[in-house]
Amino acid sequence: MKAIDLFSGLGGASEAFLKAGWEVMRCENNPLLSEVESTWNWDLTDEEEIEKLIHMPYWDNADLIWASPPCTDFSLAFNAPGPKAKREGRNFEPDMRPLRAAIRIIKEKKPRYWVIENVHGASKIFSKELGVNAPRQIIGPYFLWGNFPFLPHDLEWEKTDKSKLWEIDNPLRANLRGKIPFELSEALLNEIMYSPSLEKWTS
Numbered sequence: 001m002k003a004i005d006l007f008s009g010l011g012g013a014s015e016a017f018l019k020a021g022w023e024v025m026r027c028e029n030n031p032l033l034s035e036v037e038s039t040w041n042w043d044l045t046d047e048e049e050i051e052k053l054i055h056m057p058y059w060d061n062a063d064l065i066w067a068s069p070p071c072t073d074f075s076l077a078f079n080a081p082g083p084k085a086k087r088e089g090r091n092f093e094p095d096m097r098p099l100r101a102a103i104r105i106i107k108e109k110k111p112r113y114w115v116i117e118n119v120h121g122a123s124k125i126f127s128k129e130l131g132v133n134a135p136r137q138i139i140g141p142y143f144l145w146g147n148f149p150f151l152p153h154d155l156e157w158e159k160t161d162k163s164k165l166w167e168i169d170n171p172l173r174a175n176l177r178g179k180i181p182f183e184l185s186e187a188l189l190n191e192i193m194y195s196p197s198l199e200k201w202t203s
Contacts, residue, residue: 004059004109006044006067006102010172011036012180013066013117016189025059032171044105045097054108064192065111069098071178074122082121099129113192115146117180142184149191157181 001022005014008026010033018024018038027042028034034041043049053059073081073094085092099116106114118126123143127134135143139155158181170176 002059002062003064003066004062004105004111006065006105007069007098008036008039009033009068009175010179011039012182013068013115013185014038015180015182016185017064020189020193022063025062027053030172030175033175044101045095050101050104054105060109062109062111063113064188065102065106065109065114066117067099067102067106067115068117068178068180069102070095070174071119071122072174074119074125076119076121080121094125096125096129099126103129113146113148115144115148115188117142117144119143139184142180148188149195151184151187151191155183155187157183 003014003017003022003024005026008028011026014024014026024038026039028039029043033039042053076083082092102116120143126145130145135145137144137150139151
């Protein structure tokens with residue numbers, strides 16, 4: 001079983017799959033995260049890098065592609081770029097390259113399952129880009145689009161240490177805030193491995 005984790009950050013989305021013995025390719029362009037297990041240094045806003053990944057035949061039969069494009073441009077938080085620009089009377093256009101790269105890679109690789117995850121502020125924009133009316137599922141702060149079995153709604157996970165999240169000078173602050181909890185990764189793994197096939201879910 002193989003999984004590709006795009007914009008993988010600290011690797012939370014694919015952690016359960018890695019622990020279960022899947023082959024995992026984590027794609028991340030932050031050099032500070034190069035030591036995270038199974039991480040490949042890929043800049044998925046660069047056309048040549050996207051092409052290189054698309055034309056890696058070994059990963060053509062990936063069972064899952066998960067993509068968590070950077071959420072900063074879509075955040076509704078007070079100091080996020082969009083709300084800040086609005087307060088200052090400036091126009092702001094979010095960077096759509098990561099999302100469009102993820103969509104392209106998914107279309108080219110044709111995985112059995114795929115998930116694109118982001119924040120509430122991305123809901124309308126991502127839905128429009130993906131040609132759907134809404135995310136497939138929302139679990140807590142995680143908005144999920146894609147082709148995957150429905151996950152349990154009652155998931156609970158341990159809260160992250162807030163002291164690290166608000167350290168402005170922490171270079172991994174955004175990665176810590178955006179890390180997918182292990183419980184969400186594990187729930188997806190369990191549904192893929194042990195629940196009825198997606199065809200039965202959607203028939």
